[in-house]
Amino acid sequence: MIWKVIADLLMPRTCLACGAELGPEEEHLCESCWKDLPRTRYWKLRENPMAESFNSLVQRNMGEDVRYQPYGYAASLYLYKGGYREISKALKYRRNFAAGRYFARMLGTTLAGSQYFQDVDLVVPIPLHWTRRWQRGYNQAAVIAREVAACLGCPCDTRLLKRTRHTRTQTHLNAEGRASNVAGAFQVNLRGWSKLSGKMAKNGEGDGVSEGLRFRHCLLIDDVFTTGSTAASCERAIRAALRTATPGRNSNNARRVRISVATLACVER
Numbered sequence: 001m002i003w004k005v006i007a008d009l010l011m012p013r014t015c016l017a018c019g020a021e022l023g024p025e026e027e028h029l030c031e032s033c034w035k036d037l038p039r040t041r042y043w044k045l046r047e048n049p050m051a052e053s054f055n056s057l058v059q060r061n062m063g064e065d066v067r068y069q070p071y072g073y074a075a076s077l078y079l080y081k082g083g084y085r086e087i088s089k090a091l092k093y094r095r096n097f098a099a100g101r102y103f104a105r106m107l108g109t110t111l112a113g114s115q116y117f118q119d120v121d122l123v124v125p126i127p128l129h130w131t132r133r134w135q136r137g138y139n140q141a142a143v144i145a146r147e148v149a150a151c152l153g154c155p156c157d158t159r160l161l162k163r164t165r166h167t168r169t170q171t172h173l174n175a176e177g178r179a180s181n182v183a184g185a186f187q188v189n190l191r192g193w194s195k196l197s198g199k200m201a202k203n204g205e206g207d208g209v210s211e212g213l214r215f216r217h218c219l220l221i222d223d224v225f226t227t228g229s230t231a232a233s234c235e236r237a238i239r240a241a242l243r244t245a246t247p248g249r250n251s252n253n254a255r256r257v258r259i260s261v262a263t264l265a266c267v268e269r
């Protein structure tokens with residue numbers, strides 16, 4: 001406590017959202033910003049604006065076939081607006097891992113308490129292209145995904161998805177532009193998926209027969225959800241890989257895998 005007080009005197013900690021100095025008891029946000037945090041409560045709603053955009057894009061990708069696959073759930077902790085935009089920016093651009101992990105754990109415990117996300121058995125961060133990851137030194141989505149997986153008590157596969165195309169920054173693109181910008185930008189490596197399944201089978205948690213299909217509910221993680229085009233593009237890539245990996249009799253199992261998405265923040269629509 002005394003060290004915290006001295007540290008605060010040397011380098012005052014400030015509220016991420018409004019910039020006010022934080023008291024020794026306050027973490028990342030001041031009391032009034034905590035009170036006003038625009039929580040979405042999407043984790044309580046099967047259908048919500050985020051899930052609707054995500055599923056409508058998935059539907060557009062899949063056409064008729066979509067009727068046979070489970071609905072993808074979607075949730076984020078708070079709305080991406082006002083000063084609250086600084087929370088994810090602090091992790092993304094200013095290496096504020098303490099804040100990033102803090103809010104990621106909050107997202108994780110929230111999801112662990114949700115009827116829609118309790119059964120998630122694999123967490124997958126949406127990747128950056130290696131050049132951007134190299135520039136930044138880390139993928140902010142992976143930082144969040146590890147915390148969420150720990151809260152849900154399931155593995156996190158950071159190698160399942162790979163961004164193969166260096167896409168332009170999405171910031172200034174509209175919905176159409178975003179969708180075509182990320183279409184086909186991801187490659188899937190199911191090796192980790194199968195290996196994890198095998199390990200679970202050995203531990204008596206699965207039959208190991210369905211190879212790589214031990215996972216029933218896969219959760220994509222990103223920092224901010226805007227139009228959902230990136231998540232939908234990942235969904236499409238994973239589905240395609242599962243279809244290829246499990247021809248014939250097992251293809252129905254692959255189809256039954258649910259692919260959901262969760263982010264720290266969601267742009268209001």
Ligand SMILES: [Zn+2]
Nearest residue numbers: 015018030033
């Ligand atoms: Zn504040």
